Amino acid sequence: MSAVLEVRGLSARIAGQQVVEDVAFDVAAQGVTALLGRNGVGKSSTIKALLGILERTGEVVFDGTRIDRMLTHRIVQRGIAYVPEDREVFGSLTVAENLRLAERDGTHRDAVARLFPELDERAAQQAGTLSGGQQQMVSLARALMNDNRLLLVDEPTKGLAPRIVGDVTRALRDAAERTPMLLVEQNLQVVRDLAHTVVVLSGGRVVHTGPAAEFLDSPLVHRHLGVAGAEEAA
Numbered sequence: 696m697s698a699v700l701e702v703r704g705l706s707a708r709i710a711g712q713q714v715v716e717d718v719a720f721d722v723a724a725q726g727v728t729a730l731l732g733r734n735g736v737g738k739s740s741t742i743k744a745l746l747g748i749l750e751r752t753g754e755v756v757f758d759g760t761r762i763d764r765m766l767t768h769r770i771v772q773r774g775i776a777y778v779p780e781d782r783e784v785f786g787s788l789t790v791a792e793n794l795r796l797a798e799r800d801g802t803h804r805d806a807v808a809r810l811f812p813e814l815d816e817r818a819a820q821q822a823g824t825l826s827g828g829q830q831q832m833v834s835l836a837r838a839l840m841n842d843n844r845l846l847l848v849d850e851p852t853k854g855l856a857p858r859i860v861g862d863v864t865r866a867l868r869d870a871a872e873r874t875p876m877l878l879v880e881q882n883l884q885v886v887r888d889l890a891h892t893v894v895v896l897s898g899g900r901v902v903h904t905g906p907a908a909e910f911l912d913s914p915l916v917h918r919h920l921g922v923a924g925a926e927e928a929a
């Protein structure tokens with residue numbers, strides 16, 4: 696499968712600590728590539744390094760162009776959308792204002808409205824007063840309504856009730872049909888439902904790359920994520 700993003704020798708530090716170390720992986724030009732690992736291994740930092748939010752070294756090629764020296768807003772302008780782990784909605788603005796601020800081309804606005812009808816019902820509500828799940832919908836809607844070329848989505852189901860996890864998974868599947876995605880996700884059922892490939896980090900380094908189903912059914916899940924794989928759980 697061809698790659699939309701090629702990452703080679705990516706490293707980043709926070710406060711003198713190496714949090715991403717010589718990381719190399721590809722994000723396929725289609726579907727969902729999942730970035731996995733235990734808490735604190737550097738998943739969010741890897742995404743922030745790709746976007747230039749964290750200072751980084753190494754090579755990142757997006758659709759044939761080096762982006763590793765570009766400023767974040769230039770990278771975003773190239774069509775890379777980011778859904779951050781902590782949602783980062785504008786709490787004092789309404790839902791409608793949050794969406795309007797994020798709208799670039801709005802190509803998929805109607806599709807997103809159909810995925811999250813609740814946002815329309817709550818258009819006039821201050822985003823800071825929404826539940827965690829509703830804030831996640833705003834955060835996803837902001838990214839998914841535009842015509843992007845790559846989606847970077849960090850732990851979209853974190854802390855959400857099972858029904859909302861289902862809604863978010865459906866929205867991500869819908870988006871991934873048209874736009875490739877790098878997804879950080881701790882919920883392995885969501886990974887199984889969405890991802891074709893996994894990239895696994897440990898201590899800021901890539902320790903495994905391969906087909907998602909194969910990984911999830913192997914003892915490597917226990918070794919790298921500390922949870923039982925399908926084989927062991929059976």
Ligand SMILES: Nc1ncnc2c1ncn2[C@@H]1O[C@H](COP(=O)(O)OP(=O)(O)OP(=O)(O)O)[C@@H](O)[C@H]1O
Pocket residue numbers: 709710714732733734735736737738739740741780
């Ligand atoms: N602002 C910061 N100041 C100091 N250390 C930080 C900061 N942000 C992250 N770190 C450290 O960098 C390392 C990697 O953090 P990162 O958030 O990338 O991990 P993660 O794999 O996304 O974790 P999680 O699954 O818990 O979100 C961790 O050890 C974390 O404590």
